[in-house]
Amino acid sequence: MNNSRKDDELIKILRQFPSIEDKRSMEEVYLRLQSKKENTCKHHLRNKKFLWPSIATIAVLFLSLFLVITQYNQQKENKGIPDKFEIAQDDSSNQTNEQKAELFHSFEDDSNFESNNKKLYQEKHAIYKNDVHEEDFVVTIGIPDTDVMNIVPISVIVNKDRGSHWIDYYNYVYENIDEEELGLYDYYPYKGTLKKENNQITLDLLADHQYDSGTSKEEIFFKSLNFFKYQNVDTIFLKEEANPGVNFSHTGKIYEYQINNTQSGYLIYSTNNYTYFTPSPNEYESIEDALLDMKKENQIYNLHPSIPNQFNFTVDVSNTEQLVLIFHNNVHLKENHETIRMIEAILLTAKEYGFDTVQFKNTNVKNIGPFDLEHPIQVPIAPNPVQMDMLE
């Protein structure tokens, strides 16, 4: 038989290969997908044979946790125990979860406007110049959400007596931040040491760091490094056990990581108790496109719009320092949480694109919460402030 006929025979046999099917149901695959996403950053190995008992255990733990939290909140209500973390300037620490959820989610709740006016004034979700004293330092880090899809920026005001260099303040936050308390993923501290060497910012990882064991782990690790942009750092030197360079299975060996300074608008990410401004995964060169993106829901990343879809506006970017945002005539701003959030999201996005101030024009009201819309508003220093209890 000649080769061509033999090949035809082979192809015929190959076409007889059976269709091997996944024996799991769609629901099972989806459940495992969720579980895998949650475990992407965990540093422990999982034995696959025990997957189902593990899921059952997780379910039991989850229920237990739920019961404990409920009981804890009831006790807290009775005894007034303060939270370790509180959203900065939020006076709702003694409220129940339900009340908190209401505060963060019920944007359209205008009926209690009078009684909520004080809360609205205090409800800021970014750190502004006036919030920071001379002895304060603002540390902004990126914490993965529980699905490890987004990296949520979290800012902490640290007293400067905690060190002599900004790296000291960052290390202090990495050590002490309780991500799970914030409804986010337990990620810090880094498995390694952040230090200054020969005027270079170096992250020296331990041999068992595991940031290289999967594409998503690598991606999240690099995304977390991007948050050093807040300290105007453009390069992080990577080492492993004091040896220059870290091998990443997907990216290859990296000696110097260049901070990625891409820009995007801010959307809203909500946990059960808290709501955070989170950068959109869609990056845009122009702020106009970024602002339009902020009107859209992103189902995959579970991010909600920060600008109501019905609000139309035009922007003037001719002054590189001041963004002018002109609302169309049919836009009627209401003094509620939703509007405050929109203003703050626009201010944060303006900061991303290098503007110092934002002037809102053609507004039907003079003030919204703490914001005086008649004058240019200074952009914030950083999003999502949390207070870390220093008295622990």
Place this chain on the structure above:
Amino acid sequence: MNSYFKDIYEKYHNDLFRFLYYLVKNREVAEDLIQEVYIRVLRSYDKFEGKSSVKTWLFSIARNVSIDYFRKQQSLKDKIFNQTDWNRLEINDDYPLPEEIAIQNEEVQILYKCLDACTLDQRTVIIARFIQDLSIAETAKFLGWSESKVKTTQHRALKVLRKKMDKYKEKED
């Protein structure tokens, strides 16, 4: 349940699973890898520009996931990633025949074993072309190759399989 996931699962899950299974020849590993495919798909669905078909896009993700898997396997044996040549890498495994294959005729069983003699690229082309029934153009698209490269690789893969099958037959005789 995420609607994109549901949509993709219903249309392509079987194809993707079969593709991954024949590449790695291990059900448990294929199950793990397809999870990783979904994670990547859900991460980048909004970036999918529609330049290729959803099917070829999904297969390219599955291929990348499998390369990552083999790279990790390889790194256990050989830490020098950069010297790994995917065109040359031969995949050898010691897994027993799955029941679906074990009930087939002898020729299918032998050819299934002979697939181990192919490199990863060769095996990918063989699976894509004759088990998944993708066209030369579709295969070229998801591999990011020219059609002529697909044809050459297919030709070489068939040659490898032919020789291996001949050796098996010689042993029998």
